[in-house]
Amino acid sequence: MVTVLLDPGHGGTDGGAGTAPYLEKTRNLEVASKVRDYLLSTFVVNVIMSRTTDKTVSLSARTNLANQQGVDYFLSIHHNSGTPSARGYEDFTYINISDTSTSDRIRNAIHTEVVNRVLGKYGLPNRGKKKANFHVVRESNMPSALLEIGFVSNTSDQRLIANPAFYNDMAVAIGEGVAKGLGLVRKKSTAATPSPSAPSIAPSKTFYRVQVGAYKERTNATAMQTRLKSAGFPTVLSSSNGIYRVQIGAYGNKDNATTMERRLRSAGFPVFVYQV
Template sequence: MKLYLDPGHGGTDSGATGNGLLEKNVNLDIALRIRSILVNNYENVDVQMSRTGDTTKSLQQRTNEANAWGADYFLSIHCNAFNGSAQGYEDYIYSGLSDSSPSAGYQNTIHAEIIKVNQLQNRGKKKGNLHVLRESNMPALLTENGFIDNVHDSNLMKQSSWLQNVAQGHVNGLAIAFNLQPQQDDSDIIYKVVAGSFRSRDNAEERVAFLSSRGIESFVATVTISGEIWYRAQAGAFSTRANAETRLNEVKNAGITDAYIISEQQTTVLQSTINE
């Protein structure tokens, strides 16, 4: 399944604002979590994102990209805003579609899974004449994950556990709708993406901060090689090499051209490359 995942707004377009939050940031956080869950846990899922950082992209660029790629599904992540008192979750398909359309069928399934876990008032399944729904060639859904200007909803948006639950709800719906199969863990090998190894922890932290600015999650891992301590900027660990290769390409596209993959079996490192 080829999913075009669209965190709404970004860059110069902040989207809705409220209670110290910017919609563009909440949208991106949820979308990155959705991608991570999908590529790390399901077979035969290819995810392309309209943005992985705080960049500006037009609505036409988003739908043109999804159409050219030949995506099977277009999923746009948003938050709502109105008058401070409105609250809850709702989602949209294109208003020109019937209730028996594929988009409506996917909406039914995904909506049901999201409202199980998001702790938000259910405002229902809706239709709208929105560009990303109208101009995408494939079935499409736009989710509005709470009202950012509502105190109750925005307090939830500030919690990492809530963001993770919302992402998981989206994934649960996608897995049912597209009959996604869990990855089979039949090997002890783990593939780790290393975006640099350093003698100085400060240098490793700087690399992690850079990756974060590009929307790529990473952390500092400590490893001892030939009696010396090294600090790695690690951008993920995967049970399949294909998923590791996908992340490696993202890291390289962000400008870390010397990033590489190491294979580990239990505690034995099979291959390692060191960068000063």
């Protein structure tokens, strides 16, 4: 099975750019967690995270993990900082590789999905596809890229960062780009197909499911359940394809799902909302 390592930049004593509520280390983990959940729920893939909590992880520890595990793709997720007027999305591969490399091919797929699904919709400028000498793209032995989602130092980008729908759309775009670049297999729907003789029925109602984590180990899922219950959130644990998902509920009204997502984020939980 294809394995992807998602690397939420910074963490622990290294806060990255910005200040709360736009502190980079926190926002990086939020986006990376959403990408992980989308990949695991949509595609046949294994996902490793360089960190899942607010802990300090050195640059060498991140690439060592990827190299030791022999992952197929390394993706580092960051937010940018600069002058107050600087804003937008950009992504990077290693400066010494060719434009026809596997890293560039996969990065191009991600970039295209982000442009088509997110940038125009939210008016976020496209700063382009770039190359740099960043440690994580230089020292990883597999194809890799680093994404800069937006500028925590720009008020317009801050408004997007604070919008739950923006992060959800960005996670889907990144996930779809990774899937296209790596040729991931999309999971089949579990919905039963009625036989030709069966009477026709109205289409099922659309629901918006609020999910807090997807885990390969049941103990990790139940630990998250315990944390949520202690914070006053009722949870449901479901499993499929060897993945345990911790869910808060399914809402027929998207606004209700978004309200719950904001509550969970305010309580410090990584959240992913998707349509079923």
